[in-house]
Amino acid sequence: MSTSPTRIVMKFGGTSVADLDRIRAxxxxxxEERDKGHQVAVVVSAMAGVTNRMVGxxxxxxxxxxxxxxxxxxxxxxxxxxxLTAIALQALGVPARSWQGWxxxxxxxxxxxxxxxxxxxxxxxxxxxxxxxVPVVAGFQGVAPDQRISTLGRGxxxxxxxxxxxxxxxxxxxIYTDVDGIYTTDPRIVKKARKLERIAFEEMLELAxxxxxxxxxxSVGLAMKEKVRVRVLSSFAPMTEQxxxxxxxxxxxxxxxxxxxxxxxxxxxxxxVRRIPDRPGIAAAIFSPLTAARVNxxxxxxxxxxxxxxxxxxxxxxxDQARALAALEAESDVIQYGEIQTDxxxxxxxxxxxxxxxxxxxxSTMFETLAERGINVQVISxxxxxxxxxxxxxxxxLAVRALHTAYGLDAD
Amino acid sequence: MSTSPTRIVMKFGGTSVADLDRIRAxxxxxxEERDKGHQVAVVVSAMAGVTNRMVGxxxxxxxxxxxxxxxxxxxxxxxxxxxLTAIALQALGVPARSWQGWxxxxxxxxxxxxxxxxxxxxxxxxxxxxxxxVPVVAGFQGVAPDQRISTLGRGxxxxxxxxxxxxxxxxxxxIYTDVDGIYTTDPRIVKKARKLERIAFEEMLELAxxxxxxxxxxSVGLAMKEKVRVRVLSSFAPMTEQxxxxxxxxxxxxxxxxxxxxxxxxxxxxxxVRRIPDRPGIAAAIFSPLTAARVNxxxxxxxxxxxxxxxxxxxxxxxDQARALAALEAESDVIQYGEIQTDxxxxxxxxxxxxxxxxxxxxSTMFETLAERGINVQVISxxxxxxxxxxxxxxxxLAVRALHTAYGLDAD
Numbered sequence: 001m002s003t004s005p006t007r008i009v010m011k012f013g014g015t016s017v018a019d020l021d022r023i024r025a026x027x028x029x030x031x032e033e034r035d036k037g038h039q040v041a042v043v044v045s046a047m048a049g050v051t052n053r054m055v056g057x058x059x060x061x062x063x064x065x066x067x068x069x070x071x072x073x074x075x076x077x078x079x080x081x082x083x084l085t086a087i088a089l090q091a092l093g094v095p096a097r098s099w100q101g102w103x104x105x106x107x108x109x110x111x112x113x114x115x116x117x118x119x120x121x122x123x124x125x126x127x128x129x130x131x132x133x134v135p136v137v138a139g140f141q142g143v144a145p146d147q148r149i150s151t152l153g154r155g156x157x158x159x160x161x162x163x164x165x166x167x168x169x170x171x172x173x174x175i176y177t178d179v180d181g182i183y184t185t186d187p188r189i190v191k192k193a194r195k196l197e198r199i200a201f202e203e204m205l206e207l208a209x210x211x212x213x214x215x216x217x218x219s220v221g222l223a224m225k226e227k228v229r230v231r232v233l234s235s236f237a238p239m240t241e242q243x244x245x246x247x248x249x250x251x252x253x254x255x256x257x258x259x260x261x262x263x264x265x266x267x268x269x270x271x272x273v274r275r276i277p278d279r280p281g282i283a284a285a286i287f288s289p290l291t292a293a294r295v296n297x298x299x300x301x302x303x304x305x306x307x308x309x310x311x312x313x314x315x316x317x318x319x320d321q322a323r324a325l326a327a328l329e330a331e332s333d334v335i336q337y338g339e340i341q342t343d344x345x346x347x348x349x350x351x352x353x354x355x356x357x358x359x360x361x362x363x364s365t366m367f368e369t370l371a372e373r374g375i376n377v378q379v380i381s382x383x384x385x386x387x388x389x390x391x392x393x394x395x396x397x398l399a400v401r402a403l404h405t406a407y408g409l410d411a412d
Numbered sequence: 413m414s415t416s417p418t419r420i421v422m423k424f425g426g427t428s429v430a431d432l433d434r435i436r437a438x439x440x441x442x443x444e445e446r447d448k449g450h451q452v453a454v455v456v457s458a459m460a461g462v463t464n465r466m467v468g469x470x471x472x473x474x475x476x477x478x479x480x481x482x483x484x485x486x487x488x489x490x491x492x493x494x495x496l497t498a499i500a501l502q503a504l505g506v507p508a509r510s511w512q513g514w515x516x517x518x519x520x521x522x523x524x525x526x527x528x529x530x531x532x533x534x535x536x537x538x539x540x541x542x543x544x545x546v547p548v549v550a551g552f553q554g555v556a557p558d559q560r561i562s563t564l565g566r567g568x569x570x571x572x573x574x575x576x577x578x579x580x581x582x583x584x585x586x587i588y589t590d591v592d593g594i595y596t597t598d599p600r601i602v603k604k605a606r607k608l609e610r611i612a613f614e615e616m617l618e619l620a621x622x623x624x625x626x627x628x629x630x631s632v633g634l635a636m637k638e639k640v641r642v643r644v645l646s647s648f649a650p651m652t653e654q655x656x657x658x659x660x661x662x663x664x665x666x667x668x669x670x671x672x673x674x675x676x677x678x679x680x681x682x683x684x685v686r687r688i689p690d691r692p693g694i695a696a697a698i699f700s701p702l703t704a705a706r707v708n709x710x711x712x713x714x715x716x717x718x719x720x721x722x723x724x725x726x727x728x729x730x731x732d733q734a735r736a737l738a739a740l741e742a743e744s745d746v747i748q749y750g751e752i753q754t755d756x757x758x759x760x761x762x763x764x765x766x767x768x769x770x771x772x773x774x775x776s777t778m779f780e781t782l783a784e785r786g787i788n789v790q791v792i793s794x795x796x797x798x799x800x801x802x803x804x805x806x807x808x809x810l811a812v813r814a815l816h817t818a819y820g821l822d823a824d
Contacts, residue, residue: 020472057496060432062503069502072510073495076488083485084469090481091474098484102514103559147515 007039007129009173011139011161014048016176016235017081020088026235027088029176030134034094039129041168042096042136043161044085046077051140067112071141071151075101078138078157086136096134099125101142101149106163108142114153115142117222122167129168137164158219166226173228174244175215176235181245182207182214184409185262189400192410196260197242200250203260206352206386215247223247250354258355258362259407262400265348268298269321270378270390271314273328275338278310285335286312286328293327295320299348299381299390309338313379315390318344346378347396350388351403363387369406375399419451419541421585423551423573426460428588428647429493432500439500441588441647442546446506451541453580454508454548455573456497458489463552479524483553483563487513490550490569498548508546511537513554513561518575520554526565527554529634534579541580549576570631578638585640586656587627588647593657594619594626596821597674601812604822608672609654612662615672618764618798627659635659662766670767670774671819674812677760680710681733682790682802683726685740687750690722697747698724698740705739707732711760711793711802721750725791727802730756758790759808762800763815775799781818787811 010033012026026044034040045051054074058065082098089096101108104124108115128135139157144150152159158175165173180195182204187193199207201224208217214232223230229252233244250256276282283302290297300314316324321344328340356362366387370377375398379390391399404410422445424438438456446452457463466486470477494510501508513520516536520527540547551569556562564571570587577585592607594616599605611619613636620629626644635642641664645656662668688694695714702709712726728736733756740752768774778799782789787810791802803811816822 020469023473054492057432057492058499061435061496061499065499066502066509069495069498069510071495072512073492073499076491079488079491080466080469080485083481083483084473086481087470087473087477087485090478097478098481100484100561149512 006171007041007168008033009041009043009161009165009168009170010176011043011157011174012045012085012176012235013157013178014045014051015178017044017046017085018048020084023081023084023088026085026176027092027094029235029239030089031092031094032239034134040134041125041129041164041170042085042134043139043157043164044078044081044136045139045157046081050077050080068146068148071112071149075138075141075149075151078140082136082138086134089134089136094134095132096136097128099128099135099137101138102147104137106137106142106160108144108150108152110144110146110150112144112148112150115144115150117142117152117159117163120163120167122169125164125168156216156218158216159222162219162223162226162228162230165228166222170228172231173223174231174233175219176233177214178234178236179214179232180234180237180243181232182247182261184260185400185404186264189397190262190404190410192404194409194411196245198246198248198253199260200253200354201247202250202385203352203354204247206350206383207261207263220247224249253354256355257353258359259351259353259409261352262403262407262409263350263352264396264400265350266393266396267318268315268346268348268390269318269342269344270346271316271321271324271328272341272343273312273335273337274341275305275309276312277336278304278308282310282335283312285331289327289331290316290324293323295324295327299379299388301379315346315348315379345393346390347393348388348390349396349399349403350386351407352386354385356385356387365406366403369402370399373398373402418583419453419580420445421453421455421573421577421580421582422588423455423569423586424457424497424588424647425569425590426457426463427590429456429458429497430460432496435493435496435500438497438588438647439504439506441651442501443504443506444651446546452546453537453541453576453582454497454546455551455569455576456490456493456548457551457569458493462489462492480558480560483524483561487550487553487561487563490552494548494550498546501546501548506546507544508548509540511540511547511549513550514559516549518549518554518572520556520562520564522556522558522562524556524560524562527556527562529554529564529571529575532575532579534581537576537580568628568630570628571634574631574635574638574640574642577640578634582640584643585635586643586645587631588645589626590646590648591626591644592646592649592655593644594659594673596672597812597816598676601809602674602816602822604816606821606823608657610658610660610665611672612665612766613659614662614797615764615766616659618762618795619673619675632659636661665766668767669765670771671763671765671821673764674815674819674821675762675764676808676812677762678805678808679730680727680758680760680802681730681754681756682758683728683733683736683740684753685724685747685749686753687717687721688724689748690716690720694722694747695724697743701739701743702728702736705735707736707739711791711800713791727758727760727791757805758802759805760800760802761808761811761815762798763819764798766797768797768799777818778815781814782811785810785814
């Protein structure tokens with residue numbers, strides 16, 4: 001830990017700036033960090049509810065509203081909060097100024113409504129900080145090559161904050177939210193869930209994508225790429241040195257836990273294409289139409305039947321289930337399947353940990369634990385740092401609790 | 413009147429874009445003009461109530477809020493309406509796009525919160541219109557030399573519209589409001605008030621500044637300077653060729669009426685400084701302290717007493733009365749007045765008309781008419797195209813009606 005002045009980005013989400021009192025509290029917290037001698041830049045979301053109201057206006061006028069106009073309308077929410085937060089800081093005697101995306105500039109591509117960040121200029125923000133002024137950046141928004149306002153899509157303010165942190169080479173990006181950190185699993189399910197002091201980017205990516213919605217996946221990906229240390233903490237709890245959880249490069253984690261967390265996702269639907277000819281190209285015949293229909297396939301397993309026929313089972317997002325079925329049925333002549341079975345009453349349970357890379361035998365603990373409870377594993381998939389299984393949804397809580405104990409994650 | 417395609421600016425105030433239904437109605441009206449083959453640019457205010465809410469937020473956080481942050485917050489209202497109006501136009505099949513002040517650019521000075529327009533670029537807006545796209549300009553806002561958002565102060569959207577009209581050399585600037593034109597006097601007082609088909613800029617300036625609040629004075633001054641023909645009309649009434657009133661250069665008014673209208677202002681307070689030595693420099697001794705106290709003095713009359721002493725009577729805005737008195741009392745040693753009398757129970761009645769320039773005897777009609785009703789004239793002031801008198805407030809309706817008839821303004 002360095003004792004020289006630290007440069008910090010502090011990001012506050014919609015519930016943290018929901019009203020004037022909350023904005024005053026945000027200003028006070030920013031002042032606290034600044035009084036410690038830190039250089040601080042702030043990134044803010046729109047006041048809770050405002051973005052939804054703006055989106056509602058646009059869609060009421062035209063469900064297919066021009067994304068460039070949608071962006072101009074919706075980005076106004078962050079513009080307001082950035083100005084109000086700057087005023088609240090000044091009222092506490094802290095010099096501050098708001099920065100809109102086009103003023104920084106915070107450059108994105110032209111995919112209005114869900115723009116990708118291209119380049120964030122750090123120079124003006126750094127000059128601002130050098131003068132002792134706290135920049136308050138409007139999150140979620142940027143400027144597209146056509147010089148029009150762009151937005152990053154839902155949850156984009158986390159990504160804004162990480163991009164600003166990278167641009168000004170911040171020592172840390174603090175994401176203030178309504179939970180006080182990242183847990184080994186969902187504390188609503190497992191009472192003994194433990195707050196993680198540190199977690200690696202890769203682990204966070206796996207945990208986020210399988211249902212731990214603390215940080216937007218995209219912001220974690222950017223933080224990993226740009227090596228921005230991210231701290232997740234609550235804007236409602238009192239702050240201490242131990243507040244929140246730190247998401248860092250795995251090199252920064254000395255004592256690597258074998259397993260970091262247990263995640264679950266109820267957003268899975270299982271599709272089984274049964275009694276298909278076991279011939280070369282059959283996988284392509286099934287999955288190409290799904291790709292064409294913009295269906296993301298997650299877990300896949302192929303099982304061979306006794307009669308020279310084979311079965312293909314896979315999972316898709318629940319929202320994609322109907323579209324996936326329609327795509328397959330349209331190709332029934334080509335695929336020549338016997339039947340298609342679907343089951344949306346399933347849950348994906350994932351065990352995540354960078355320690356798995358160097359340890360074998362992690363999967364067998366999972367299978368044994370589930371078998372002991374009589375839980376049938378329907379599909380399995382693995383990555384370098386994750387094992388996922390698909391099981392019947394009714395076993396969700398039981399499985400998560402049993403695995404949390406089996407992997408030694410329970411708090412004392 | 414030319415029959416070639418006309419270029420029109422259409423400006424809609426807060427009540428005209430108060431909700432999504434009103435915004436749809438605005439879009440329909442714009443489409444109507446465009447369907448006639450006109451080139452149209454639109455300027456919009458914030459939805460009614462939004463600006464007040466934003467101002468309230470800023471002042472709640474800090475009554476002396478940084479004007480640059482205030483501008484960023486408050487200008488968001490017009491940003492939203494410009495985007496929504498563009499979406500509503502597109503939904504009707506009319507190509508449209510929103511323009512923020514910084515995109516045009518609509519350049520102002522750095523007097524944030526009450527900025528003055530420096531230069532409005534017409535090129536981008538004209539290119540937009542050439543492509544058949546209706547530009548929808550966010551009114552009230554611009555960009556200051558510091559590249560931050562500025563606002564023009566209350567009522568600034570009218571001025572925005574005139575400035576845009578000048579920049580794109582529009583044939584006309586239509587200001588849609590909640591009244592259907594400019595009347596010879598207040599129709600709430602005089603049932604026989606007549607809507608004016610045309611009125612000269614100079615007349616409009618005099619009428620606006622004495623209480624006919626249809627158009628912001630500043631926008632009329634700019635229209636006069638830039639020779640922008642302004643039409644005032646209702647966004648709630650059905651539109652015809654005869655809709656509204658046209659404010660134009662006096663050269664465009666063939667049949668000049670002697671008197672165009674009768675205005676009144678209840679915002680006057682009378683101050684009499686009595687029994688002062690009649691010596692050179694006494695006027696300066698009285699009015700210099702008022703100027704220093706930022707008090708605007710309107711009508712002035714000096715009357716000589718029988719004893720070598722003199723009285724100075726003048727009017728100030730009601731809001732300035734207390735400040736004026738304090739300023740005079742602080743200088744009592746210098747002015748050496750006998751006493752100061754004040755009366756805020758007064759009204760200023762003005763008769764306005766460019767025809768007065770070439771006709772004498774207009775004032776005597778006024779004095780005779782008031783004398784016949786037993787109304788005492790307390791102070792008189794005149795300009796090239798206006799005669800104003802100060803009378804007791806209780807006679808206001810009687811005087812306005814009598815003068816309206818006496819100058820031949822009554823509708824048939």
